[in-house]
Amino acid sequence: GESVGLHLPTLSVQEGDNSIINCAYSNSASDYFIWYKQESGKGPQFIIDIRSNMDKRQGQRVTVLLNKTVKHLSLQIAATQPGDSAVYFCAESRRVVRDDKIIFGKGTRLHILP
Amino acid sequence: DTGVSQNPRHKITKRGQNVTFRCDPISEHNRLYWYRQTLGQGPEFLTYFQNEAQLEKSRLLSDRFSAERPKGSFSTLEIQRTEQGDSAMYLCASSLEGFSDAYEQYFGPGTRLTVT
Numbered sequence: 001g002e003s004v005g006l007h008l009p010t011l012s013v014q015e016g017d018n019s020i021i022n023c024a025y026s027n028s029a030s031d032y033f034i035w036y037k038q039e040s041g042k043g044p045q046f047i048i049d050i051r052s053n054m055d056k057r058q059g060q061r062v063t064v065l066l067n068k069t070v071k072h073l074s075l076q077i078a079a080t081q082p083g084d085s086a087v088y089f090c091a092e093s094r095r096v097v098r099d100d101k102i103i104f105g106k107g108t109r110l111h112i113l114p
Numbered sequence: 115d116t117g118v119s120q121n122p123r124h125k126i127t128k129r130g131q132n133v134t135f136r137c138d139p140i141s142e143h144n145r146l147y148w149y150r151q152t153l154g155q156g157p158e159f160l161t162y163f164q165n166e167a168q169l170e171k172s173r174l175l176s177d178r179f180s181a182e183r184p185k186g187s188f189s190t191l192e193i194q195r196t197e198q199g200d201s202a203m204y205l206c207a208s209s210l211e212g213f214s215d216a217y218e219q220y221f222g223p224g225t226r227l228t229v230t
Contacts, residue, residue: 043116043118043223044221046220091156100145100162100211100219101159102147103159104158105156107155
């Protein structure tokens with residue numbers, strides 16, 4: 001079936017280091033990708049998105065990379081802080097056919113080590 | 115706080131009872147989405163509305179589930195004859211479609227349902 005998955009269920013990173021969270025997607029028809037952050041007891045929070053006609057997009061302390069050849073998405077967080085502790089989901093949708101529903105992966109829990 | 119609110123935040127009910135959840139989206143948003151999230155999993159799409167029209171329903175949405183958005187503003191999700199397998203976090207999101215290139219979905223805090 002069509003799904004978006006993440007490679008690691010948990011990732012531990014030293015405070016101040018850079019974090020890289022990876023994701024593989026299976027639907028080559030997907031043209032819009034999003035990273036969400038979810039803290040305990042809260043709904044998913046939008047971090048950054050990227051369309052399929054791009055391979056890189058930068059935000060504040062975050063960068064998303066898209067490799068359509070191998071259907072791989074990654075989220076890089078620079079200078080990881082304690083507040084970055086959360087579960088991170090990659091997600092996809094198909095904007096070109098106006099299919100707005102978002103398909104989420106299983107998530108990676110990011111632990112920040114002091 | 116994204117501006118999307120959901121009530122109640124927690125609901126405990128006995129198997130077989132009916133429950134109803136409410137979502138108030140960001141006021142100018144024309145699209146409203148319902149997702150379900152079980153422990154350790156990502157949210158799963160249930161249904162969405164464009165204004166008051168329900169445009170798509172997932173096959174996860176059994177006959178016991180019904181969603182409405184009568185005036186194109188708030189939405190309700192009702193589950194009839196609840197089962198233990200319905201225990202989950204029910205998330206609502208809203209977005210503004212068609213007016214700009216930004217179509218980010220803003221999520222509410224969710225309603226956690228526990229069926230005993």
